[in-house]
Amino acid sequence: MDEELAEWLYLFNRGQDNQSFRRFGAHRVGSDDWQFLVWAPHAQAVAVVGEFSGWQPVPLSKLGATGCWRGEHQGVAGQLYKIQMTTRTGEIVEKIDPYAFAFEKKPGTAARLADLPRRVWRDGAWLAGRGAHRSYDRPLNIYEVHLGSFKRHADGSYLTYLEAIDEILPYVKKLGYTHLELMPLMEHLLDASWGYQLMGYFAPTSRFGPPQDFLAFIDAAHQLGLGVIMDWVPGHFIRNTDTLAQFDGTPTFEYADPHRADNVRWGTWNFDLGKAQVQSFLLSSAMFWLDWCHLDGLRVDAVSNMLYMDYDAGKAHDRNRFGGRENLEGTDFLKRLNTEVFAAHPDVLMIAEESSDYPKVSAPIIAGGLGFNYKWSMGWMNDTLKYFSTDPYARQAHIDQLTFSWVYMQNEQFILPFSHDEVVHGKKSLMHKMPGDRYNQFANLRTMAVWQMTFPGKKLLFMGSEWGQFLEWRDWSQLEWVDLKDPLNAKMQTFTTALNHLYQGTPALWQKDFQADGIQITIGDRSDVIVYERRGKAGACMIVVLNLLPEQRDAFIVPVPHAGTYEIVLNTESARFGGTWTHLQRILRTRGQPERGQPDSVEVVLPAMGALLIKPLTERIRREDSLEVTQND
Known part of the structure; x- marks a missing residue:
């Protein structure tokens, strides 16, 4: 066993190898030569069997006290194989390769000889952008x-x-x-596990x-x-007994x-x-x-x-x-x-x-x-x-x-x-x-x-x-x-x-999802209507009004953070969305009267079992993102 492999196995056995897929399993070492490395610490013997050997065992050699077994054999990419264990009790069982990069289609469990999947990636711009912004305020x-x-x-x-x-x-x-x-x-x-009962931790499903x-x-x-x-x-x-369970018989x-x-x-x-x-x-x-x-x-x-x-x-x-x-x-x-x-x-x-x-x-x-x-x-x-x-x-x-x-x-x-x-x-x-x-x-x-x-x-x-x-x-x-x-x-x-x-x-x-000042609840003590402001950086604001009863509310007073002009940018009862409102109500002007501890207020018609999103007109969203919002007759 060479010094480099000995170091890898030392780290693996200490739980310090997060790249073990580069060595364990089947890896090509020549045009048609494959090296197999298997962790089976309590097996009496380990072999590989596959199409490349006529499903006859190819013995692997034990690598000292590392608990690992290694060997080589010729094969063609895509050929099926399994790991054969001789357990402590002498029983011979066939198992999956836990590190396989590809498997045959269900219901079979044989691995395929496959190289570590590679691609000439074209997503450099995406990855660069991913690293440039924190997800929390996006x-x-x-x-x-x-x-x-x-x-x-x-x-x-x-x-x-x-x-x-x-x-x-x-x-x-x-x-x-x-x-x-x-x-x-x-x-x-x-299929009924929806993918949550895994066997191939390094293999995209062949389905x-x-x-x-x-x-x-x-x-x-x-x-x-x-x-x-x-x-x-x-x-x-x-x-399943031919997967990871009792892998080497223990x-x-x-x-x-x-x-x-x-x-x-x-x-x-x-x-x-x-x-x-x-x-x-x-x-x-x-x-x-x-x-x-x-x-x-x-x-x-x-x-x-x-x-x-x-x-x-x-x-x-x-x-x-x-x-x-x-x-x-x-x-x-x-x-x-x-x-x-x-x-x-x-x-x-x-x-x-x-x-x-x-x-x-x-x-x-x-x-x-x-x-x-x-x-x-x-x-x-x-x-x-x-x-x-x-x-x-x-x-x-x-x-x-x-x-x-x-x-x-x-x-x-x-x-x-x-x-x-x-x-x-x-x-x-x-x-x-x-x-x-x-x-x-x-x-x-x-x-x-x-x-x-x-x-x-x-x-x-x-x-x-x-x-x-x-x-x-x-x-x-x-x-x-x-x-x-x-x-x-x-x-x-x-x-x-x-x-x-x-x-x-x-x-x-989304800018202040996880900051206390990212939300201000202005009406939270009623059983039928909830009103709150979502706040971002530089004074960005969106007022949310939820009517939780199937009753329209005329002349409903909504607290707002400052005097001025506001715009309704979403009405869930718009006919466009499946509701009944067909006439536009878009621009709102403050009443000059404080409400619920807020400096001013606006008056709206609140749709039955519906919601309004209201935004200060000075922070108007881009026209291509603006939504046509309608009001009932």
């Missing part, structure tokens, strides 16, 4: 996509990565989103094409001005304690996050997607499961060595993950899908936090959906489901999500959750969208919700694109597009 509006069910061919087959370039990217750009978030595209077997085509999709998104985030699952992995990637290893909630195995080699494996996986695939961020799935020993079913009494609930290895790993990622890529996004009240998830590690950029605000999401799903006249007593979020809105750097989890498994689509007849469902949906877009925090919406798809999401078929033949659905899509572009063009809605 617009961040994310469109969440499940690639397998966005669109399909007439025969039910998937779009390819290359087809998705034309089918998805221009659509999302036109809608006014800044980023895509892809549900996991790492290799996985079970949609080869790895090079995945890179082309990312490159095309960047050239179009769209960022790409992907969900990533470092907490647990698929249970617990290798999972905890040795079967109780801790078993993830009851999801039917998977938990990674042993305290094991050095597992840390090297997972850190390297994160760096692979960010380094080699140019992703703009990772949304880390199921963070609560990594933070708490008692999170899973049947583990209510599990405690750490100090008697606490916290999974000490999990918290240490997450801090380590964010430290390493930001050391290499300070301009990417690390987002925690975390459902508890664990403190400082998005605070810097030096300040006692976990070091993520953002945390999904699950409390805001659950309360908002519960409120808007209730009949308007029954929910008046529950206005606190909206206003309580003001108490904690500055506790973290939040993303406000309406994600796939909320529109599946009998929870109904966002549209179907809304009360009343079809017209009132859309009115509620538009008002809820304004609440999301104007509340402090970044934004996320799951595909199909932009036009109010009625059926809940199904992973086995494409979205209900036929809906857009219905005028109300088409107008809802127009509304979402207009709101998104207004958001992007209004600094007051």
Whole structure:
């Protein structure tokens, strides 16, 4: 074993190698020569079997006390192979290559001989711009996509990565989103897992094409001005016995304690996050997607499961060595993950899908936090959906489901999500959750969208919700694109597009998301109307008025921050958006009378179950971003 390899393996075994994908797995060392490196510390023997050997074992040599095995063999790129283990008990089993860059299509699990995917990238301008601006004081509006069910061919087959370039990217750009978030595209077997039960931590799934085509999709998104985030699952992995489970015949990637290893909630195995080699494996996986695939961020799935020993079913009494609930290895790993990622890529996004009240998830590690950029605000999401799903006249007593979020809105750097989890498994689509007849469902949906877009925090919406798809999401078929033949659905899509572009063009809605002076609540003590100001830098201001009852309010007085002329830039009840207002009400002049502690006020007609966005005319948005807003007769 040469000195360089010995140093690499030393770092790997200490959990200090975040580039282990460069060495482990199969790597070309000649035109048709491949070197294999496998970590299997308790195996009696290790071999590779594949098409290049007629599926006969090619033995690998043990590298001293490193726990690793190495060997070479000739083969042609694209040929299938597996790792053959002889366990302590003498059993011979076949396993996946954990470091493979490509796999055969499901239901097979064999890896393919493949080089580290490379591309002549054309996204230099995007990457330079990404590094020039902090995300916190920029617009961040994310469109969440499940690639397998966005669109399909007439025969039910998937779009390819290359087809998705034309089918998805221009659509999302036109809608006014800044980023895509892809549900996991790492290799996985079970479609029904939506990609969250992984086996290939270094391989884009073969469902949609080869790895090079995945890179082309990312490159095309960047050239179009769209960022790409992907969900990533470092907490647990698929249970199938020919994947990572009991990899060398003993617990290798999972905890040795079967109780801790078993993830009851999801039917998977938990990674042993305290094991050095597992840390090297997972850190390297994160760096692979960010380094080699140019992703703009990772949304880390199921963070609560990594933070708490008692999170899973049947583990209510599990405690750490100090008697606490916290999974000490999990918290240490997450801090380590964010430290390493930001050391290499300070301009990417690390987002925690975390459902508890664990403190400082998005605070810097030096300040006692976990070091993520953002945390999904699950409390805001659950309360908002519960409120808007209730009949308007029954929910008046529950206005606190909206206003309580003001108490904690500055506790973290939040993303406000309406994600796939909320529109599946009998929870109904966002549209179907809304009360009343079809017209009132859309009115509620538009008002809820304004609440999301104007509340402090970044934004996320799951595909199909932009036009109010009625059926809940199904992973086995494409979205209900036929809906857009219905005028109300088409107008809802127009509304979402207009709101998104207004958001992007209004600094007051994103410059101070995480600063206390970024919002001023002026009417927050009523059960039917909420009014607040969003504030940006240099005096930028947007006034938000929400009428939460299906009753029009004439001569409603809105507090404003100074005397002058104001403009209504959005009315959710515009006929253009599916409402009934057909006559223009645009310019407002102050009354010369203070209101609710504010220096002045304006008088408006407040649409039933609707929202108004009002802006000082001196800070008028660009004409191309201005929205035609109408008033009822």
